[in-house]
Amino acid sequence: MEFPITGVVINPLLLAGIGFIVGILGGFFGVGGGFLAGPFMLWSGVPANFVVGTDLAHMTGKSMVALRRHRIFGHVDTKLGLLMIIGTMVGVEAGAQMIELLEDSGSIDQVIGTTYIVILLAISAFTAFESIRSIRALRNQTEDDERVGVTEVLGFQGMARRVQNIRIPPMISLPASGIESISLWSILIVGFISGLLAGFLGVGGGFIRMPLFIYVLGVPTHVAVGTDLFEIIFSAGFGTFTHALKGNVDILMALVMQTGAALGAQIGATATNFFAGPRIRLLFSILPLIGATLVILSLLGIGGAH
Amino acid sequence: MKNIPLWLRKFILELVIYGLLLLGYFLVVLRFLDMPLQQLFSENLTLYALIGLGLIIAQGFMLDLVVSFILNQLGLNNQEND
Numbered sequence: 001m002e003f004p005i006t007g008v009v010i011n012p013l014l015l016a017g018i019g020f021i022v023g024i025l026g027g028f029f030g031v032g033g034g035f036l037a038g039p040f041m042l043w044s045g046v047p048a049n050f051v052v053g054t055d056l057a058h059m060t061g062k063s064m065v066a067l068r069r070h071r072i073f074g075h076v077d078t079k080l081g082l083l084m085i086i087g088t089m090v091g092v093e094a095g096a097q098m099i100e101l102l103e104d105s106g107s108i109d110q111v112i113g114t115t116y117i118v119i120l121l122a123i124s125a126f127t128a129f130e131s132i133r134s135i136r137a138l139r140n141q142t143e144d145d146e147r148v149g150v151t152e153v154l155g156f157q158g159m160a161r162r163v164q165n166i167r168i169p170p171m172i173s174l175p176a177s178g179i180e181s182i183s184l185w186s187i188l189i190v191g192f193i194s195g196l197l198a199g200f201l202g203v204g205g206g207f208i209r210m211p212l213f214i215y216v217l218g219v220p221t222h223v224a225v226g227t228d229l230f231e232i233i234f235s236a237g238f239g240t241f242t243h244a245l246k247g248n249v250d251i252l253m254a255l256v257m258q259t260g261a262a263l264g265a266q267i268g269a270t271a272t273n274f275f276a277g278p279r280i281r282l283l284f285s286i287l288p289l290i291g292a293t294l295v296i297l298s299l300l301g302i303g304g305a306h
Numbered sequence: 307m308k309n310i311p312l313w314l315r316k317f318i319l320e321l322v323i324y325g326l327l328l329l330g331y332f333l334v335v336l337r338f339l340d341m342p343l344q345q346l347f348s349e350n351l352t353l354y355a356l357i358g359l360g361l362i363i364a365q366g367f368m369l370d371l372v373v374s375f376i377l378n379q380l381g382l383n384n385q386e387n388d
Binding site for chain 1: 352359
């Protein structure tokens, strides 16, 4: 099928298939999946200048479908999501400023690429280590725990406890996340850090935000997935609009990708009900590894990733 | 059919419904939309951006609602971990 806006011929089933795979990841892990969709789209023949904008457009619709499912399951903390958006927006702008400063040095690709790889590998290693400890703890849970259906165990709770014990006013409660009291500043700073990294690395940041939600703020895994999707709708929606204004979005392609992504997102979101938090986190730890591999290949000039 | 878990039946049904939707979509909707969108893209990018975002959001809701409705009618949309 010919897509008249980009002027390229691509099998729409291939685009729908890419959307399906990324949709499952989005629904299950609460990530946008741009680090995977981008290289796939380039490989399937989408012009490079249309890849990011078109991916953001389909991400917006896909995240809405997945979010609706997660809301049904009670997995979305709207209050936390809205507060995080404030910190994230400031962080993204700061990250973009850092890039402008670095551009003068002439080695920006290497700096960003190396930072990206280090962060991805660190997230992957830590999440895998922690989730394996949690799965072991779940196996050793008492009969009382089993009776009340305990499925969320953290193998690394120290940081979340310390953050929740910071008493800098204003203090707020997050009932949907089961957090009685937490400083507003903690949420804004975590939002800022995720935004800073996302803006600096040029990614959506779902794979950075998810671990920060869980390990730093102490949000349960299922709620972290749903709340991350809530944030992605705003960030990807805004990104779609700005990229479309620059003529870098093929809406027809995005609509085709979304047909597959909508199904994938529903499956992914529903599948979270079949997995305990630690198992979701263990599977999640594979994602940054894939992202790191794609960046390494890109730096070596082997692929067109990142 | 009774031996197949409910979640698997739901999954297969969703695949069939989406397959049919996809086919109809490629044949009708995209053919209907391609020329107007291309014209908008070359003439008014601001309107294109707004309509594009609206289409993405509307389609997301539509796909989700249609499948949820059909599954509800078939009594397969209960959310338990069967």
